Amino acid sequence: MTNALIKTENLSVEFPLGGGLFNKRTLKAVDNVSIEIPQGAFVGVVGESGSGKTTLGRALLNAVPITSGSASYDDGEEQFDLTKMSATDLKAYRRRAQLIFQDPYAALSPRMTVRDIIAEPLDVMGLTASREETDTRVREIAAKCRLNLEHLRRYPHAFSGGQRQRISIARALACNPRFVVADECVAALDVSIQADILNLLKSLQHDMGLTFMFISHDLSVVAHTCDFVVVMYHGKIVESAPTRELFAAPKQDYTKRLLDAIPSLDPDHRIRA
Amino acid sequence: MSLIDVKNLSVQFKTDEGLITAVEDVSFSLAPGEVLGLVGESGSGKSVTAKSMMKLNPPNAIYAPECRIDLHLDSGPVDVMALKRPRDMEIVRGGAISMIFQEPMASFAPAITIGKQMVEQLLIHTDLNKKQAKDLSIEMLDRVGILEPATRFNQYAFELSGGMRQRAMIAMALSTKPKLLIADEPTTALDVTIQAQVLDLMKDLVAEFGMGIVFITHDLSVVAQTADRVAVMYLGRIMESGPVREVIRHPAHAYTRGLLNALPKLDDLDAPLTPIPGDIPSPLERPSGCVFHPRNPELKPGSRYETERPPLTEVSPGHFAAIFPEDVPGQP
Numbered sequence A: 001m002t003n004a005l006i007k008t009e010n011l012s013v014e015f016p017l018g019g020g021l022f023n024k025r026t027l028k029a030v031d032n033v034s035i036e037i038p039q040g041a042f043v044g045v046v047g048e049s050g051s052g053k054t055t056l057g058r059a060l061l062n063a064v065p066i067t068s069g070s071a072s073y074d075d076g077e078e079q080f081d082l083t084k085m086s087a088t089d090l091k092a093y094r095r096r097a098q099l100i101f102q103d104p105y106a107a108l109s110p111r112m113t114v115r116d117i118i119a120e121p122l123d124v125m126g127l128t129a130s131r132e133e134t135d136t137r138v139r140e141i142a143a144k145c146r147l148n149l150e151h152l153r154r155y156p157h158a159f160s161g162g163q164r165q166r167i168s169i170a171r172a173l174a175c176n177p178r179f180v181v182a183d184e185c186v187a188a189l190d191v192s193i194q195a196d197i198l199n200l201l202k203s204l205q206h207d208m209g210l211t212f213m214f215i216s217h218d219l220s221v222v223a224h225t226c227d228f229v230v231v232m233y234h235g236k237i238v239e240s241a242p243t244r245e246l247f248a249a250p251k252q253d254y255t256k257r258l259l260d261a262i263p264s265l266d267p268d269h270r271i272r273a
Numbered sequence B: 001m002s003l004i005d006v007k008n009l010s011v012q013f014k015t016d017e018g019l020i021t022a023v024e025d026v027s028f029s030l031a032p033g034e035v036l037g038l039v040g041e042s043g044s045g046k047s048v049t050a051k052s053m054m055k056l057n058p059p060n061a062i063y064a065p066e067c068r069i070d071l072h073l074d075s076g077p078v079d080v081m082a083l084k085r086p087r088d089m090e091i092v093r094g095g096a097i098s099m100i101f102q103e104p105m106a107s108f109a110p111a112i113t114i115g116k117q118m119v120e121q122l123l124i125h126t127d128l129n130k131k132q133a134k135d136l137s138i139e140m141l142d143r144v145g146i147l148e149p150a151t152r153f154n155q156y157a158f159e160l161s162g163g164m165r166q167r168a169m170i171a172m173a174l175s176t177k178p179k180l181l182i183a184d185e186p187t188t189a190l191d192v193t194i195q196a197q198v199l200d201l202m203k204d205l206v207a208e209f210g211m212g213i214v215f216i217t218h219d220l221s222v223v224a225q226t227a228d229r230v231a232v233m234y235l236g237r238i239m240e241s242g243p244v245r246e247v248i249r250h251p252a253h254a255y256t257r258g259l260l261n262a263l264p265k266l267d268d269l270d271a272p273l274t275p276i277p278g279d280i281p282s283p284l285e286r287p288s289g290c291v292f293h294p295r296n297p298e299l300k301p302g303s304r305y306e307t308e309r310p311p312l313t314e315v316s317p318g319h320f321a322a323i324f325p326e327d328v329p330g331q332p
């Protein structure tokens, strides 16, 4: 039995909703979520748009304040209580836990070359001793993400959507994190590069013992890559099961509806919602 | 009569490293009430093609002199290539053409609520008054499946989840009831149930008043669910085009077969995911002959495809592929 890398109990995240000064309504984006993510697992998170998937991921990365409940990280070497993080803790945690963004357009600074974008986390965290070491590391990770030397000299605006996503994956993985939240990280990719990136993420899971929280609305992708699937609806986890089990025998109505809505490749089998 | 005719579209970009060919000799037409799917790998020129239809490419874009784009709007024909400034396009298209951009954040100004932005463009492009524009905006948010649309109307883009932002963008694009919708990866951030709902709404508008859609996506299942015809692009060229049923069931080009092959299949979870072999070449090193030849696993060394550019050959009625006639499947 492997240890839980991430563990939450009754985790909630609330946002203030607009409205008057005296009428302070809040929105419970994540509602009493209890989850354990074992070390080395590839956990899929699926569910309705707006159900709190991104917010849950951001809470686990300590990128959004946790309103109530507990959340912790423990990789055997370092432990963090995600509800009580000092600035030093946060700095250390950034090395361990990284995000791959949903929107490859918003994520990349237009004034930096691809080389500098990938190198930035290494420089900021002081993980490499010299420019040569940084360059070597950047080239290694870039090659893994299928970016060549010529790409490294260019600026992100000269890349198409899919190419940019590979850049942001390379950037997230440059500091050798243990835990990666991948938020719709293949949604912008074409099917071929998607297959390529998924194979890459899986090999990183096995070779580097990486743990993934893989947020996706693409159920065929989740079925092929994740070991375990969590279904969210209105801020809550409504069902969670090993992938095969969930796809073979969904228990909750919402999960069934979700599986029924998967678009078919057969043009004569058009569905209406 | 068609809604838009694109003929011999070629677009290059001037960059520090040299000229990049983004689109080469692309032609297609779209009739009212028709949905054309545009698919292809990253960097194949789909977005540049879409932006060309409204002359929205950045200033470093060079359009080849022979290319023509003709729009046939109720207000009269428009020669898109003759438009000088982006403002001219704004005036011409009124509310008749809407574009959903691939960059969701770029479509909303960060400091203005989404409701205000929706209302503003309705006031510019329609005869509605402020109250009607607001009601219609909220109705459209509701129709794309956004709960509590009146609350969301008053929020900023950053306060919405990725999928809500994308739906708000779709609601805004559809609210003027455009004749032509150019939708660039419009459903990438949507869960499948909401995606189905949004696709239904688009199909309803197609049926209701003959909206034509150019639908760009990398998801071939979405194309199968929505499009009448599909064009498959690679490195700026159309590799194959035709009725969606024909192209998906009987793909004639090795590139189309590669794309279909790369899809994760739900009925076999153990099957490995197979990307198309090889890398997409740098845009500065365009392969000769068939641009796909270096990655085509079906070709033998020394084949014609290495040096000669194959023509678009009709393989069945209305179904074309960039292959030499002797390679049409089913030929002796």
Ligand SMILES: Nc1ncnc2c1ncn2[C@@H]1O[C@H](COP(=O)(O)OP(=O)(O)OP(=O)(O)O)[C@@H](O)[C@H]1O
Pocket (backbone or CB within 6 Å): A157, A158, A159, A160, A161, A162, A163, A190, B013, B014, B015, B020, B021, B022, B040, B041, B042, B043, B044, B045, B046, B047, B048, B049, B058, B060, B102, B218, B283
């Ligand atoms: N402003 C620009 N300057 C230079 N090159 C550009 C510019 N815009 C696009 N390109 C190049 O043109 C080619 C086509 O890009 P385009 O964005 O149309 O691809 P796409 O098919 O939409 O890809 P994706 O599926 O990733 O969105 C790419 O090689 C891209 O790098």
Ligand SMILES: Nc1ncnc2c1ncn2[C@@H]1O[C@H](COP(=O)(O)OP(=O)(O)OP(=O)(O)O)[C@@H](O)[C@H]1O
Pocket (backbone or CB within 6 Å): A015, A016, A027, A029, A047, A048, A049, A050, A051, A052, A053, A054, A055, A056, A217, B158, B159, B160, B161, B162, B163, B164, B189, B191
């Ligand atoms: N910064 C914020 N301020 C206010 N509300 C927010 C903020 N971020 C998220 N929310 C709200 O929290 C809820 C959950 O959003 P979240 O982004 O986690 O959903 P999601 O499951 O990732 O959806 P999607 O699949 O569309 O990306 C939504 O109602 C959203 O509007």
Ligand SMILES: [Mg+2]
Pocket (backbone or CB within 6 Å): A053, A054, A055, A102, A183, B161, B162, B163
């Ligand atoms: Mg999200």
Ligand SMILES: [Mg+2]
Pocket (backbone or CB within 6 Å): A160, A161, B046, B047, B048, B102, B184
């Ligand atoms: Mg694009």
